[in-house]
Amino acid sequence: MTDRTAALQRCFAATFPGLAEEAIPTASVDSVAEWDSLTSLTLVALLEEEFDVEISELDLPELRSYEDVREYLQRENRLPA
Amino acid sequence: MKLVEALEILNRPVPEDSRTLNVALACGFTPLHLETFLAAELREAAPTKRSTITTGRFDDLVGNIERAREGDADVVLVVVEWPDVDARLGLRRLGGWSIENLADVVESAGKSLARLSSEVAETADLKPLVCSLPTLPLPPAFVQSTYEAGMHELGLRALVTAVARDLAGHPRIRVVGAQRLDAASPADGRHDPKSEIATGFPYTRDHASALAAMLVRLVVAQPPKKGLITDLDDTLWQGIVGEVGAENVSWSDESGAHVHALYQQFLGSLASAGVLIGGASKNEPSVVDEVFARADILLDQEVIFPLEVHWEAKSASVARILDVWNVAADSVVFVDDNPMEVAQVQSVFPEIEGVVFTGGDPRALLDSFGRLRDLFGKHATNEEDALRARSIRTSVGFRRSAEARGHSMNDFLRDVLGEIEFSWRGEYDARALELINKTNQFNLNGRRLDDGAFVKALGEPGAFLMTAAYKDKFGPLGRTAAVLGRAADGVVHVDHWVMSCRAFSRRIEHHCLSALFDRFDASSVVVAYAPTNRNRPLQDFLAAIRDDPAEGEIAIARDAFAGRTPELVHAVVEVNHD
Numbered sequence: 001m002t003d004r005t006a007a008l009q010r011c012f013a014a015t016f017p018g019l020a021e022e023a024i025p026t027a028s029v030d031s032v033a034e035w036d037s038l039t040s041l042t043l044v045a046l047l048e049e050e051f052d053v054e055i056s057e058l059d060l061p062e063l064r065s066y067e068d069v070r071e072y073l074q075r076e077n078r079l080p081a
Numbered sequence: 082m083k084l085v086e087a088l089e090i091l092n093r094p095v096p097e098d099s100r101t102l103n104v105a106l107a108c109g110f111t112p113l114h115l116e117t118f119l120a121a122e123l124r125e126a127a128p129t130k131r132s133t134i135t136t137g138r139f140d141d142l143v144g145n146i147e148r149a150r151e152g153d154a155d156v157v158l159v160v161v162e163w164p165d166v167d168a169r170l171g172l173r174r175l176g177g178w179s180i181e182n183l184a185d186v187v188e189s190a191g192k193s194l195a196r197l198s199s200e201v202a203e204t205a206d207l208k209p210l211v212c213s214l215p216t217l218p219l220p221p222a223f224v225q226s227t228y229e230a231g232m233h234e235l236g237l238r239a240l241v242t243a244v245a246r247d248l249a250g251h252p253r254i255r256v257v258g259a260q261r262l263d264a265a266s267p268a269d270g271r272h273d274p275k276s277e278i279a280t281g282f283p284y285t286r287d288h289a290s291a292l293a294a295m296l297v298r299l300v301v302a303q304p305p306k307k308g309l310i311t312d313l314d315d316t317l318w319q320g321i322v323g324e325v326g327a328e329n330v331s332w333s334d335e336s337g338a339h340v341h342a343l344y345q346q347f348l349g350s351l352a353s354a355g356v357l358i359g360g361a362s363k364n365e366p367s368v369v370d371e372v373f374a375r376a377d378i379l380l381d382q383e384v385i386f387p388l389e390v391h392w393e394a395k396s397a398s399v400a401r402i403l404d405v406w407n408v409a410a411d412s413v414v415f416v417d418d419n420p421m422e423v424a425q426v427q428s429v430f431p432e433i434e435g436v437v438f439t440g441g442d443p444r445a446l447l448d449s450f451g452r453l454r455d456l457f458g459k460h461a462t463n464e465e466d467a468l469r470a471r472s473i474r475t476s477v478g479f480r481r482s483a484e485a486r487g488h489s490m491n492d493f494l495r496d497v498l499g500e501i502e503f504s505w506r507g508e509y510d511a512r513a514l515e516l517i518n519k520t521n522q523f524n525l526n527g528r529r530l531d532d533g534a535f536v537k538a539l540g541e542p543g544a545f546l547m548t549a550a551y552k553d554k555f556g557p558l559g560r561t562a563a564v565l566g567r568a569a570d571g572v573v574h575v576d577h578w579v580m581s582c583r584a585f586s587r588r589i590e591h592h593c594l595s596a597l598f599d600r601f602d603a604s605s606v607v608v609a610y611a612p613t614n615r616n617r618p619l620q621d622f623l624a625a626i627r628d629d630p631a632e633g634e635i636a637i638a639r640d641a642f643a644g645r646t647p648e649l650v651h652a653v654v655e656v657n658h659d
Contacts, residue, residue, distance in 0.1 A: 014088035038113075041280060045114060046085050049286060057279050 004051075004079050005070075011046040012066060015039055028065035043069075051078040082290045084114060087121035095124070095131045102132040102533070104300070105149030105157045109142035109165040111281035118293035119158070126301040139281055140168075143200055150204040155533030157204055158296050159212045161197065162283060163219060166190045166237070170220060172277050178222040186222075187236040198244045205253045209532030211299045213257040213292060214245050217272045217283060252511055253532060255299040255460065257292070266291035301531070304518050306434065306456045307408045308357035309348070310399055312417035313369060313390075316438045317345060317380065323364055327371035332379065340440045345380040347450055352384045355466025356457050357406050357473060360388040361398035361415075386474055395422050396429035403430075405477060407582035409521055409615065414456060463512050465559035469583075475556040476583050482555075483586065491648050494588065499553040499651035501589060503596050504560070506546050506658035507539060513548050513563040520579035523562075523590065523622070527613035528577065535565075538576065543567040547596065549580075551589055551651075558583055562593055568601040574634075575608040582618075590622050591646045592653065598639050600655075605636045 012024045016034050019027055029035045040063070044055050047069065053076050055063075063069050073079035106112055106119065116134055123132040135152065137145025142165040149157045163170035167190045169177025177186065204210055225231040249256045266288045277283035284292070314321045319338035320330035332341035352358050362369060369390045373382035382388070387405050389398035395417070403410060411432035417423050423435035434456060439445040483493050518529050530538065538544060549562040561584035566575040575597070580590055597606050611632055612620055626645045627637060 010085060014085045014092065017088075017092040041113065042084070042088070042117070045286060046088070049084050 002080060004073075007050050008047075008066075008070060008073065008079065011043060011050055015043045015046060025066055028067075047073070051076075053078050082118060082121060082294070084117065084286050084290075087114075087117050087290070090121040090124050091117070093124070096129055100130055102127065102130050102531075103153055103155045104132055104134045105145075105152060105154035106134050106136050106160070107142060107145035107149045107157060108137070108160040108162070109140050109145070110162060110277075110283055111139060112136045113276075113280060113282035113289075114286055115160070115282070115284060115289045115293060118290045119296060122293045122297035123301065126297050140164075143196060146197075146200045146204055150200075150207055154208060155531070155537070156300055157208050157210045158300070159201055159204075159210060160292070160296075161212070161214050162217055163215045163237075165197070166193050166215065166241070170222070170237075171283075172220065172274055173281065178220070180224060183223065183233040187233055187240070190237055191240050194240050194244045198247060201248060201254065202251055205248075205251050208536060209253050209255075209300075211255045211257065211296050212245075212248055213296065214241050214259075216257075216259075216262060216266075216288070216292060218268060252461065253509065257295050257299065262291065262295055265295065304529075305459050306356075306414055307412040307519070308359060308402075308406055309351060309414045309416060309453070309457070310359040310361050310402055311348065311385075312395075312419070312422065312438070313360060313362035313364065313372075315418040315440065316416060317341065317348075317360075318372065319440065322368050322372055327368055327375065330372055333377075338440075340443055340446050342379055343446070343450075344438070344440075345378070347453070349380050349384060351453070351457055352470060353467075354457070354459070354462050355469045357408075357470055358385050359402040359406070360385040360390070361395050361402065361417075362388075362390045363392050363395070364390050366390040384470070386470060394425060394429075396426050399426050399430060399433070406473060407476075407522070407585070412519075414453065459515075461511070463515075465512060465561075468557055468559040471556060472558045472583050475558065478555050479553075480586070491650065494650045497553040497555065497587075499551065499587060500654065501592050501651050502550040502654040502656060503593075504548045504550070504656045504658060505600070506548075507544060508546075508658070509536060509539065510546055510548065510563075512560050513546055513565070516548075516560070516563045516579050516581065517565065517577050520581060521613075521615040522582050522618045523578075523580040523585070524613070524616045524619060525575065525578040526609055526611035527616060528611075530577065538565060541567055543569045545600075547593070547600075549584075549589055549593055549596075551584055551587065553587075553651075562589055564593060564597065566597075568603065571602060571604050573597050573601050573603045573606045575606060578608065578619075585618065588647060588649060588651070591626075592649055592651060594626075594637065594642060595646065595649060596653070596655075598642065603639065605638050606642075607634050607636045609633075610635050 009024050012019065012027060016032055018034065019032060040060065047053065048055055051073055063072060070079060074081050106116060116136060120132060120134055135154065137148055142161065146159060167186050168174040169186055201210060201212055219234060221227065223231050223234050245256050248254045270285055271288035272283060273285045311317055318330040318332050318341050322330045331338040332345060348358055387402050389401055399415060410430035414434040414436055415423060415426045416436045416438055418438040418440060420437050423437055427433055427435050436449055439449065514530060514535050539546060544567050547564040548560045550560040551558045562580040564575055565577040566573055594606060597603060610623060626642055
């Protein structure tokens with residue numbers, strides 16, 4: 001796991017403390033009960049802080065899973081492909 | 082603090098049996114990350130305490146303050162921003178920036194702030210309260226360029242300043258210090274317009290973190306230090322007096338020694354606020370006396386007591402000063418220009434706070450003054466602060482006089498013409514709370530009370546608060562003892578009982594217990610006793626009046642006390658404040 005991937009996992013672990021470490025890569029709006037509009041804002045704030053990226057509110061609807069977030073950060077060149 | 086760190090702090094487990102601190106956060110915006118940072122800062126400041134934060138409704142600051150007042154919060158945080166003063170000063174309400182509206186904005190702001198101030202003060206009468214007044218920049222709604230301050234902008238700022246001044250005068254309101262916040266959170270890094278428009282949360286994460294830290298610092302305040310011990314040569318003045326002579330040490334601007342004058346002025350300021358000032362110098366006493374005899378010295382020698390001047394180690398001086406003050410090392414700061422001397426003192430007293438005097442660097446010196454203010458800072462001074470230093474001298478005189486006399490303690494105490502004034506009140510008393518939170522040695526159980534817990538205790542059925550002020554022919558000691566408890570059906574329960582070490586050896590503690598029996602016509606007084614590492618004087622007192630001072634709730638029967646208490650010779654005056 002790269003440092004950047006570890007940082008991404010740290011963001012998810014901090015936002016969803018009940019989520020087991022091994023469940024983070026498959027986490028999604030559908031699988032995590034705590035993933036609501038408020039925790040979405042927290043997660044986005046953590047990603048902006050950790051990856052020095054500004055996430056537009058227009059992009060929020062597409063960030064519905066760990067995989068979505070990972071791909072988004074790769075597109076923004078904040079995470080290695 | 083970063084947001085991820087705050088969340089990780091909050092994800093740590095808290096001990097199950099920890100007490101809960103209920104905090105109400107009243108603001109007119111979406112609290113979002115401010116709430117997270119507050120919770121994390123509270124956890125860091127009080128790791129064993131669970132805290133809950135309740136928030137209110139968007140765009141209803143006054144309503145949120147009212148609900149916080151009526152709810153079960155232990156402490157209320159009020160965070161005001163410009164849209165709470167007038168919605169036209171925010172980004173989410175449109176149609177208010179035309180020039181003809183500006184006078185109306187200022188006028189309506191005056192009315193909003195008056196109402197806000199009244200709600201805040203009413204709430205603070207019931208609960209401790211911390212208030213932050215607008216921290217964000219005003220919107221570019223004014224006629225002038227941003228280089229110029231116009232009368233409408235200044236009118237708004239003047240209104241806020243006036244409210245802040247009034248609130249700061251309330252004994253239970255703490256207003257966030259703008260100057261400190263400016264240093265922690267630069268003005269141009271505070272506002273997040275995107276977040277304000279999208280979510281109603283107007284702060285950058287950095288600003289939310291800085292503001293949360295300030296708010297929590299005022300909620301979970303550390304007890305102020307009690308005394309400062311200062312070096313003399315190259316600290317209180319410039320030069321080594323033993324080498325250059327009393328006439329050639331300096332604190333004047335002409336000789337580049339102005340920082341030493343500032344230091345003398347600063348010590349005088351601390352002393353006037355009740356801080357004990359002691360001196361420790363490796364010198365010949367006679368030459369030091371010559372310096373203090375100079376007409377131009379700013380700090381009167383009377384302010385420094387005791388003044389230890391000899392050739393022994395500084396730690397020996399500190400030990401003697403602590404003994405005279407009767408305070409613990411962790412309540413004291415030691416200042417010396419020589420880092421080695423600071424280290425030597427700390428090697429013997431690791432708990433002492435050491436500060437190296439940096440006379441050659443005025444910037445660093447001012448920073449250290451700020452640090453000292455933080456260590457000694459208190460919301461307001463009281464009459465005991467003015468008496469404290471004098472009463473230390475009085476106590477030394479009392480002790481020496483007692484030791485010098487050959488006859489009995491009863492005779493001696495009769496001769497000193499002591500008078501104790503017991504004050505009874507059922508309401509908040511800042512001096513009593515200060516005593517409970519600063520006293521270590523004669524302390525029933527070592528338990529501290531925050532503002533909210535103190536108010537809650539005073540609201541218990543049958544609650545009483547007694548303080549004792551003492552004076553004798555050596556002078557007044559001021560209010561030096563406090564008892565907080567409950568009384569019902571002839572039984573008195575004492576939850577907190579403290580007495581300043583300055584009042585030892587006068588049987589004031591016996592008088593206090595006697596007063597409790599008499600006041601409530603009680604058959605017994607039950608005290609919530611717990612031994613601590615420091616309350617040996619309290620333990621000795623209980624052992625003297627009771628065979629078995631077991632830990633926990635222990636009952637002292639009136640008859641047993643009467644049979645064991647020594648003669649109580651002081652005149653007693655009772656004052657009711659209810």
